[in-house]
Amino acid sequence: xxxxxxxxxxxxxxxxxxxxxxxxxxxxxxxxxxxxxxxxxxxxxxxxxxxxxxxxxxxxxxxxxxxxxxxxxxxxxxxxxxxxxxxxxxxxxxxxxxxxxxxxxxxxxxxxxxxx
Amino acid sequence: xxxxxxxxxxxxxxxxxxxxxxxxxxxxxxxxxxxxxxxxxxxxxxxxxxxxxxxxxxxxxxxxxxxxxxxxxxxxxxxxxxxxxxxxxxxxxxxxxxxxxxxxxxxxxxxxxxx
Numbered sequence: 001x002x003x004x005x006x007x008x009x010x011x012x013x014x015x016x017x018x019x020x021x022x023x024x025x026x027x028x029x030x031x032x033x034x035x036x037x038x039x040x041x042x043x044x045x046x047x048x049x050x051x052x053x054x055x056x057x058x059x060x061x062x063x064x065x066x067x068x069x070x071x072x073x074x075x076x077x078x079x080x081x082x083x084x085x086x087x088x089x090x091x092x093x094x095x096x097x098x099x100x101x102x103x104x105x106x107x108x109x110x111x112x113x114x115x116x
Numbered sequence: 117x118x119x120x121x122x123x124x125x126x127x128x129x130x131x132x133x134x135x136x137x138x139x140x141x142x143x144x145x146x147x148x149x150x151x152x153x154x155x156x157x158x159x160x161x162x163x164x165x166x167x168x169x170x171x172x173x174x175x176x177x178x179x180x181x182x183x184x185x186x187x188x189x190x191x192x193x194x195x196x197x198x199x200x201x202x203x204x205x206x207x208x209x210x211x212x213x214x215x216x217x218x219x220x221x222x223x224x225x226x227x228x229x230x231x
Contacts, residue, residue: 031217033217033218033219035219035221042221042222042223042224043207043219043221043224044221045218045219045220048216048217048218050216050217055216055217056216056217056218058218088159090161092161092217092219094217096217104163104166105163105217105219106163107153107160107161107162108160109158109159109160110159110160
């Protein structure tokens with residue numbers, strides 16, 4: 001089975017631009033979560049999507065948004081980029097079956113975003 | 117809100133020796149899950165081991181085992197017979213049993229294996 005894939009792997013943008021990152025979960029997985037990883041703040045939860053609905057959201061400004069498609073693929077968008085948005089963005093997918101709370105989350109390799 | 121604390125930014129161990137990484141957490145919930153994730157220099161985060169809070173028995177996965185002390189809110193990871201491939205950042209993480217997948221991570225411990 002293919003793992004979680006994220007595209008692109010590397011991205012360079014300038015302040016004020018917007019960016020869209022993509023995550024393809026493992027086949028059959030219905031939950032996709034996004035995390036931001038920076039040296040200063042560590043790993044921070046952005047949001048989780050399950051069956052095309054946002055199920056949980058972290059403490060990020062409204063410039064960060066996401067969505068999930070019917071095939072469970074997910075995108076996250078960051079508008080009006082700031083220097084502080086430079087980070088590794090990780091997505092993770094899980095079966096998230098009802099009654100199976102310990103379904104493992106599998107992480108993708110991440111997208112390295114640099115904002116100049 | 118839940119918090120996870122890893123007080124050891126860096127640790128090192130001789131190859132074949134045993135090392136213990138510390139993690140404490142704070143929560144008002146009684147049902148939750150705890151995880152140790154490994155992030156090698158390649159950046160792919162990998163699950164090492166997980167523990168359900170309602171289980172008293174400590175989880176074990178081959179050379180990896182945990183010491184889960186629920187009352188003390190402590191969750192340490194022991195790596196036995198350390199190997200060069202164990203070198204990585206190790207993150208402790210908490211997840212509520214409330215039904216969503218949000219993980220709260222600690223700041224990580226960088227483990228170096230000395231040949």
